[in-house]
Amino acid sequence: MSSVAITPERPNYLNQEYGVRSWLLTTDHKRIGLLYLMSITFFFFIGGFFALLIRLELLTPAGDLVLADTYNKLFTMHGQVMVFFFLVPSIPAVLGNFLVPIMIGAKDLAFPRINLLSWYVYMVAGLIMLHCILIGGADTGWTFYTPFSTAFSHASVIEAGVSIFIAGFSSILTGLNIVVTVHRMRAPGMTWSRLPLFVWSQYATSIIMLLGTPVLAITLLLVVFERAFNLGIFDPNRGGDPLLFQHLFWFYSHPAVYIMILPAMGVVSEVVACFTRKRIFGYSAMATAVIGIAVLGFLVWAHHMFVAGISLYSALVFSLLSYFVAVPSAVKVFNWTATMYKGSIKFTTPMLYAFGFIGLFTMGGLTGLFLACLGVDVHVTDTYFVIAHFHYIMVGGAVMGYLGGLHYWWPKISGRMYPESWGRLAALIVFLGFNLTFFPQFVLGYLGMPRRYWQYPQEFQVLNILSTAGATILAVGYVLPMIYFVWSMRYGKIADGNPWHAAGLEWMTPSPPPTFNFDETPVVTWEAYNYEEIPAPEEVRIER
Amino acid sequence: MSDSPAVLDHHNPELRHHFADMGQQKNAASLGMWLFLGTEVMFFGGMFLAYLIYRRWYYPEFVVASNSLNLPIGAANTAILICSSLSVALAIRAAQTNKRVQTVVMLVLTLVFGLAFLGVKAKEWHDKFVEHHVPGTSFHFEGSMPGHPEAKINPAHAQVFFSMYFAMTGMHALHMIIGVGIFLWLIYQAWKGRFNSEYYTPLENSGLYWHFVDIIWIYLFPLFYLIDRHK
Numbered sequence: 001m002s003s004v005a006i007t008p009e010r011p012n013y014l015n016q017e018y019g020v021r022s023w024l025l026t027t028d029h030k031r032i033g034l035l036y037l038m039s040i041t042f043f044f045f046i047g048g049f050f051a052l053l054i055r056l057e058l059l060t061p062a063g064d065l066v067l068a069d070t071y072n073k074l075f076t077m078h079g080q081v082m083v084f085f086f087l088v089p090s091i092p093a094v095l096g097n098f099l100v101p102i103m104i105g106a107k108d109l110a111f112p113r114i115n116l117l118s119w120y121v122y123m124v125a126g127l128i129m130l131h132c133i134l135i136g137g138a139d140t141g142w143t144f145y146t147p148f149s150t151a152f153s154h155a156s157v158i159e160a161g162v163s164i165f166i167a168g169f170s171s172i173l174t175g176l177n178i179v180v181t182v183h184r185m186r187a188p189g190m191t192w193s194r195l196p197l198f199v200w201s202q203y204a205t206s207i208i209m210l211l212g213t214p215v216l217a218i219t220l221l222l223v224v225f226e227r228a229f230n231l232g233i234f235d236p237n238r239g240g241d242p243l244l245f246q247h248l249f250w251f252y253s254h255p256a257v258y259i260m261i262l263p264a265m266g267v268v269s270e271v272v273a274c275f276t277r278k279r280i281f282g283y284s285a286m287a288t289a290v291i292g293i294a295v296l297g298f299l300v301w302a303h304h305m306f307v308a309g310i311s312l313y314s315a316l317v318f319s320l321l322s323y324f325v326a327v328p329s330a331v332k333v334f335n336w337t338a339t340m341y342k343g344s345i346k347f348t349t350p351m352l353y354a355f356g357f358i359g360l361f362t363m364g365g366l367t368g369l370f371l372a373c374l375g376v377d378v379h380v381t382d383t384y385f386v387i388a389h390f391h392y393i394m395v396g397g398a399v400m401g402y403l404g405g406l407h408y409w410w411p412k413i414s415g416r417m418y419p420e421s422w423g424r425l426a427a428l429i430v431f432l433g434f435n436l437t438f439f440p441q442f443v444l445g446y447l448g449m450p451r452r453y454w455q456y457p458q459e460f461q462v463l464n465i466l467s468t469a470g471a472t473i474l475a476v477g478y479v480l481p482m483i484y485f486v487w488s489m490r491y492g493k494i495a496d497g498n499p500w501h502a503a504g505l506e507w508m509t510p511s512p513p514p515t516f517n518f519d520e521t522p523v524v525t526w527e528a529y530n531y532e533e534i535p536a537p538e539e540v541r542i543e544r
Numbered sequence: 545m546s547d548s549p550a551v552l553d554h555h556n557p558e559l560r561h562h563f564a565d566m567g568q569q570k571n572a573a574s575l576g577m578w579l580f581l582g583t584e585v586m587f588f589g590g591m592f593l594a595y596l597i598y599r600r601w602y603y604p605e606f607v608v609a610s611n612s613l614n615l616p617i618g619a620a621n622t623a624i625l626i627c628s629s630l631s632v633a634l635a636i637r638a639a640q641t642n643k644r645v646q647t648v649v650m651l652v653l654t655l656v657f658g659l660a661f662l663g664v665k666a667k668e669w670h671d672k673f674v675e676h677h678v679p680g681t682s683f684h685f686e687g688s689m690p691g692h693p694e695a696k697i698n699p700a701h702a703q704v705f706f707s708m709y710f711a712m713t714g715m716h717a718l719h720m721i722i723g724v725g726i727f728l729w730l731i732y733q734a735w736k737g738r739f740n741s742e743y744y745t746p747l748e749n750s751g752l753y754w755h756f757v758d759i760i761w762i763y764l765f766p767l768f769y770l771i772d773r774h775k
Binding site: 106107110111185212214229237238516 | 588
């Protein structure tokens with residue numbers, strides 16, 4: 001440490017080493033988390049760009065901005081980029097990577113080099129996807145349904161499939177790392193019943209990644225083989241079964257929804273406990289609920305196929321099982337609400353996102369029950385009702401949770417406070433913009449506007465204009481945090497170790513944390529969310 | 545845990561900074577490997593499911609197509625693969641008892657068995673190409689229903705059989721090729737004397753991987769070669 005005289009700053013993971021090399025070859029989970037943060041933000045804006053083009057096209061009933069084929073590619077690339085390159089890695093690979101080892105008192109994830117490998121795998125997949133986009137992209141929808149994808153499409157289906165196949169490995173490696181870390185790396189005294197709920201949710205998510213992703217991998221690989229080498233596994237001309245593809249695809253892709261939403265639930269649990277200054281209501285029910293959702297999530301996939309020609313009896317069973325998912329989901333919502341009851345609530349930016357999450361997730365979840373109901377599903381299958389439903393979960397739920405978590409832990413990650421009033425403004429804009437974009441789509445879908453069409457009848461125009469207007473507002477809400485986060489890294493107020501007076505090991509180490517997270521391994525003697533033992537702040541400091 | 549192993553651990557160059565001791569490191573690596581094998585089960589599981597469905601739908605075609613596979617060669621390959629599982633187990637045993645040369649010899653033997661298997665597999669695939677049994681436009685396969693020489697089978701359904709055959713043995717062979725790469729690296733490391741009774745985790749985990757690939761073949765062999773041989 002000869003450089004002490006030059007840098008009076010306390011050594012931390014950000015100033016330990018400098019230079020591109022120290023980032024590209026790092027095995028520090030915190031730096032890898034930031035590498036992921038930058039890469040998924042890049043893909044988020046690419047996916048968002050496609051979404052804006054879609055909304056612009058739908059401003060008018062006629063197909064006048066892009067060609068029909070281009071429109072097919074736009075919604076396909078929007079889905080593929082957003083699902084596989086933003087939502088799936090979002091909270092697990094950024095916040096989970098950064099926080100899970102610190103929250104359980106470990107120096108790093110169990111396999112730091114595999115962690116770095118997962119980022120490189122992600123980048124390789126991402127570059128292939130970018131190349132695929134530049135040469136025209138796929139047009140199958142993000143679902144790759146056969147036989148269109150295997151026999152009829154003239155777009156780059158093979159390249160898109162290979163890219164997502166590779167991206168799956170990065171998700172498997174992250175999940176594997178987190179599961180082993182939670183099992184083997186907990187600090188002394190950090191029992192399973194003392195784990196923060198964020199860790200529980202990351203654990204459940206990782207289990208889904210491990211069990212589901214390989215099935216998607218083989219399914220997409222078989223599609224690629226069928227296109228490239230003429231195998232006939234899904235080809236109806238040779239006796240292959242396209243419905244088998246749908247079963248295999250949704251076996252991953254339904255649980256994938258829980259890969260996106262469970263981590264956000266973990267974030268909300270942390271934020272709600274902190275800004276109501278209470279122990280989370282029903283801790284063990286909350287932990288059981290995330291595991292319950294993860295398990296049930298694997299038993300409901302065929303509710304995506306009610307009109308695809310599956311048997312009535314299996315449709316009945318899948319409909320019933322889909323209703324069951326509502327039980328642990330409702331446990332979560334009720335317990336957050338019960339935690340807030342008589343709590344001393346502070347309306348900080350993360351808490352605003354948490355409120356947004358709870359409301360929008362409830363809407364998305366309840367409309368999910370409409371869709372689980374066989375009769376209603378027939379009416380709204382492949383309409384904008386479905387689009388609105390899953391955007392309430394994925395954007396209203398997962399993205400809100402991600403943004404809330406990013407704000408909540410930003411002082412820990414960067415060592416700086418973000419500007420609180422800008423944060424609240426952005427949260428408000430996101431909430432309003434989101435609802436204006438997607439609520440009209442519920443109505444549109446119920447009135448019968450089908451998804452994936454680039455023209456529509458005149459009478460749907462007003463609602464479509466509302467939706468497009470909402471999308472532009474939403475875009476402003478997403479650009480704002482990016483600007484002030486970057487701004488705060490240089491000009492933000494210096495954050496101390498625990499600016500929120502929050503519970504949890506991550507707040508007991510300096511901000512930003514030292515490279516090995518703790519100066520000495522902590523010994524845990526308390527339950528999670530012991531807010532009664534933590535002195536409340538006089539008032540949460542807010543920059544006006 | 546007593547004091548002495550902990551003291552030893554601090555001197556073990558293989559202990560990575562973020563683990564408390566060698567025991568924790570080994571447990572983590574081994575749990576990670578088992579989880580990875582779990583993902584592999586799901587990966588192959590998708591294809592086994594497809595196989596199961598199509599075999600039930602197109603049983604006569606599956607029987608006839610199965611009989612066209614080269615049973616003696618397939619059986620010999622199975623034997624080769626089982627031998628390689630034995631040799632990799634012996635390699636781990638040799639490392640645990642600090643026998644460097646024996647470790648290397650057993651690893652080389654495993655590599656040779658693995659390459660032999662791939663060679664035989666390549667020959668079988670080549671034969672299928674020659675016989676036009678590869679799915680696609682030039683596919684040609686004729687046969688009659690088992691026990692009913694006058695009733696022809698549907699060649700399209702035989703194509704489904706061969707699609708499954710090439711997909712599953714192909715993915716299995718890909719895993720073997722990856723395994724060969726791993727064993728080349730292991731041989732080099734073992735030659736340098738990296739493995740001993742204190743540290744043999746990479747050997748053990750690669751051994752688990754190899755056994756797993758072996759087990760996949762143990763299932764593939766009867767499912768493809770032995771569906772209904774007495775007809």
